[in-house]
Amino acid sequence: TKPSRLHCAHCNETYNLPQNGNIRIYKELKCPLDDFELLSWSTGTRGKSFTFCPYCYNNPPF
Numbered sequence: 001t002k003p004s005r006l007h008c009a010h011c012n013e014t015y016n017l018p019q020n021g022n023i024r025i026y027k028e029l030k031c032p033l034d035d036f037e038l039l040s041w042s043t044g045t046r047g048k049s050f051t052f053c054p055y056c057y058n059n060p061p062f
Contacts, residue, residue, distance in 0.1 A: 006039075006054050015054040017041070026051045033061055 004017040017023055018041045026040040031053035042049035 015058045017054065017057070018050075018052070021047075031056060 004019055004023065006015045006017055007013070008015070017039075021041045021043045024040050024042075026038040029038045030036065031038055034053065034055050036053045036055045038051055038053055040049060040051050
């Protein structure tokens with residue numbers, strides 16, 4: 001299987017995403033650091049989950 005990625009047609013950038021889970025838009029909220037839309041990754045209804053910014057995930061600010 002190919003790794004999950006997000007491609008931005010506007011800026012022509014491709015971002016790696018967490019693997020082996022489901023990815024969805026998170027409440028239409030944006031990252032306060034770079035204004036990217038937040039995403040949610042989860043392994044299922046009762047599994048692990050976390051919210052992340054695709055840009056910060058690939059370019060950690062700290």
